[in-house]
Amino acid sequence: MTTLNAWLLDPNPKSRLQSRAGQTWLSWLRFRRNPLAMIGLGISVALILMSIFAPLLAPYDPIAQSLPDRLLPPLTPGHWMGTDDFGRDIYSRILYGSRITLDIVLLVILTAPVVGLIIGTVAGYFGGWVDAVLMRITDIFLAFPKLILALALVAVLGPGMVNAVLAIAVTSWPPYARVARAETLTVRNSDYIAATRLQGASSLRLIWGHVMPMCLPSVIIRVTLYMAGVILTAAGLGFLGLGVQPPLPEWGLMISAGRKFLFEQWWVATMPGLAIFVVSLGFNLLGDGLRDVLDPRSAGK
């Protein structure tokens, strides 16, 4: 352990790998000192574990109905979060629901930031009219109220998870394009880019291999900070009946189902909302912590 530590913290790294590993290790040490960020990390890891092991952890089937057990209050033996109007165990449904939530988040962060990254780097790298046109389009999308545009899109495409993901992605790429463009502008005129260009590298290779990697850290920070927003938007679409369809245990949909008997059986709407709250709080804390560690500009604050 001590030798590993010494290797990681060696002030004169022998290889690129060692230097990178050392940097990562130092970042982790800084991250570890922030208790709120560690809580966020814990919640995020727990969410991932929950969704992987849902079949093992869930005591009941999330979809099969059992009408004799309908609307049991929390702390009933066997159903510690209670049951819903079809007699389904709420705890099991929340466990399986974490898979849907994670699916949506993953699909969105695999599309929107990538599109934003490409548009931003291309705009920043080429400048001129390419930049003007692309940034004008970005501004138009930024000017749109996101949720309303997503609503209109899903209304057109038809409800469902893939369409909800598409709608969220279409409305959320502009900030990434802005960030990527700003980063590109700072590196575009640096010597290493000029040197690579003199060696005959094409624009594509320059953007892909030398500009994009420089934009990645800021984009990643934005992604973590934005994950909570994705969860909330997806839940909102589900709540309005435009996202995942019943009987799937999507959290927003579960809240909307519990709304009918809110005043008599409060737990049906309350429990899934708590799940959404805890998970997005976790992502927010994680994002704040990562930003403090990875973004040197905010380190002092």
Next chain:
Amino acid sequence: MAPLSKTDTSDAAAQTSAALRFAKQSASTLFSLLITFVGLLAVTFFISRVIPIDPVTAILGERATGEQIAALTEKLGMNDPLWQQFGIYVWDVFHGDLGQSVRTRDPILSEIGRYFPATLELSTLGILIGVIVGIPAGVLGATKPGSWRDLLVRLVGLMGYSMPVFWLGLMGLLLFYGELGWVGGPGRLDSMYEMMLDMSVPPVTHMILIDTALAGEWDMFWNALSHIILPASLLGYLSMAYISRMTRSFMMNELGQEYITTARVKGMPERRVVWVHAMRNVAVPLITVVALSYAYLLEGAVLTETIFAWPGLGRYITDALLVADMPAVLGGTIVVGAVYIGINMLSDFLYRLADPRAR
């Protein structure tokens, strides 16, 4: 004497050129507003043309004859080239024609005109609450960073970022209406007053608090207040999370400046240093923050209005969604988008007016 008059004229020249630059910038802002708005229309136009629901069958129904379909397709201009259709679309929108609702057959703009005041009333009260609570909370955090009060403000703010607004609304109803009975339930008034409303209160502004106050119907006013206070506080909380966070960071930045140290060394009371000296400079970027959260509240209103049965624009859009009334949905989207752009531009303008450096 001569040099003095020279500086005089150059000052005047500098002033006119500054005014000119300001006018020029405002004109270019206005131009980009126009471009953005047309871009927004391009998006809604595109959405409306890729709908799987065919507008012709939507109007005529499934059993129309081929002739009828051809006639209506021609009448709707759907045989024209796409760019021409878009031109007509933009022309119509600029002349206040957002089309007809499929559900009610009424012009969409006049329908929205009836729904919008309720949203405006709700979100304005919301932003007031957000500003009144959020700015002092942010200042409190900035003056004592790291204290338990600072942590509390940040934590409460972070919770606001992490809660689904529709769930928070349901929980608020459950607690303050269902359990405690402190506030009115969903809707703008109790049903008893709702019936009296049309008879005894002339709809001057269509905003219920103002209209009832103008008519001197104070019973009804208090009842309306008890209904609006929960959804407005909810929206206020959402904007407060953002406002307090930004106030804190602006104020911390400002308190590190040298002129603040000078003011403190002079022996100026801390309260005056913070609220008069620093606040003057913090207020400028805060304009943008408040404007942004106001625009954002219009969006938050969509889900909030659904929960609280609030007859506003958000509810109009979601109700139209449920019956697949696409022209109404897109019309609502255009209006919200236009207000959104307008508020952004206004904040840009105010910002440059307030900060001489930005001119």
